[in-house]
Amino acid sequence: MNKVDELLLKEVIDESIEKASAYNIRKNGKSIERKISPYINIIPKKNKNGLDIYVKENTKFGIIHIPVIISESGLKDTVYNDFHIGKNSNIIILAGCGIHNDKHEDSQHDGIHRFFLEENSQVKYVEKHYGSGKGEKIINPVTEIHLKNDAKMTMDSTQIKGVSETIRVTKAILEKNATLIINEKILTTDKEKAKTEFEIELNGKNSSVQVTSRSVATEKSYQEFYSNVVGNNKSYAHISCDAIIKHEGKVLAIPQIFAKNVEANLIHEATIGKIAGEQLLKLMTLGLSEKEAEEIIIKGFLK
Numbered sequence: 001m002n003k004v005d006e007l008l009l010k011e012v013i014d015e016s017i018e019k020a021s022a023y024n025i026r027k028n029g030k031s032i033e034r035k036i037s038p039y040i041n042i043i044p045k046k047n048k049n050g051l052d053i054y055v056k057e058n059t060k061f062g063i064i065h066i067p068v069i070i071s072e073s074g075l076k077d078t079v080y081n082d083f084h085i086g087k088n089s090n091i092i093i094l095a096g097c098g099i100h101n102d103k104h105e106d107s108q109h110d111g112i113h114r115f116f117l118e119e120n121s122q123v124k125y126v127e128k129h130y131g132s133g134k135g136e137k138i139i140n141p142v143t144e145i146h147l148k149n150d151a152k153m154t155m156d157s158t159q160i161k162g163v164s165e166t167i168r169v170t171k172a173i174l175e176k177n178a179t180l181i182i183n184e185k186i187l188t189t190d191k192e193k194a195k196t197e198f199e200i201e202l203n204g205k206n207s208s209v210q211v212t213s214r215s216v217a218t219e220k221s222y223q224e225f226y227s228n229v230v231g232n233n234k235s236y237a238h239i240s241c242d243a244i245i246k247h248e249g250k251v252l253a254i255p256q257i258f259a260k261n262v263e264a265n266l267i268h269e270a271t272i273g274k275i276a277g278e279q280l281l282k283l284m285t286l287g288l289s290e291k292e293a294e295e296i297i298i299k300g301f302l303k
Helices: 003-012 277-284 290-301
Strands: 022-027 030-035 040-044 050-055 060-070 076-085 090-100 107-117 122-132 137-147 152-161 165-174 179-188 193-202 207-217 222-231 235-245 250-259 264-273
Touching: 003 060, 003 090, 003 122, 022 040, 050 060, 060 076, 060 107, 090 107, 090 137, 107 122, 107 152, 122 137, 137 152, 137 179, 152 165, 165 179, 165 207, 179 193, 179 222, 193 207, 193 235, 207 222, 207 250, 207 290, 222 235, 222 264, 235 250, 235 290, 250 264, 277 290
Parallel strands: 022 060, 050 076, 060 090, 076 107, 090 122, 107 137, 122 152, 137 165, 152 179, 165 193, 179 207, 193 222, 207 235, 222 250, 235 264
Antiparallel strands: 022 030, 040 050
């Protein structure tokens, strides 16, 4: 990897990749490095681009890294990764995509990730998206989650900056006592566009989901947030969409909740507004400029 590749990798993966139990690095549409372990196997798909990642039953504290970096202008890359998590396992997965494009042709990555969590397994999934350069950077992640009885998944998804366009789709099906927690953070600037869709089915008794989406749209950027949660059993859902707009930024939020069972408790909250003047004044009295104060508030909001 060259210096640009290393910088992209550093933006989307916080930790040293060599310390991971298993990893696969994808650069410009091809896998360039891979590591497996006795309890985590990574197998390339035969009929399309992508991987099957298998985690054995009772695997504890395994760490998997699957970053994608693109530095070739005009490249359109699609990858299909399936994660098969065995019973009673506890795994951390760090993913994400970094694109550098300094030319006129669009660079694009579409990542379709499917998670199959067996009974009583746990996954923390961390995904970061980042773009740099003057050219168009398009990232379209699709995440499909299947949680068996008593399984739990936490998903932290962050769009750091520089992504020109994105459509982010998350679908989930939860069985008995399954828990899904999603924390999403998106920052758009310039003329960037971001669309987020959540489709969640609470099929099992006592299944639950919590989605917290925080976004900031500045300059002339535009964001859309859609959620559709269906409670088919005794279940609980809390969906929260909070957004800050600045300059000519625009945000559209459309919630939908559908209770098909008398014991389905579904809640949706959406708040869109500008940075509070009181917060700005308080920071500016400390000697900060208005711009510096705004940056601190936005950073804290997306923390």
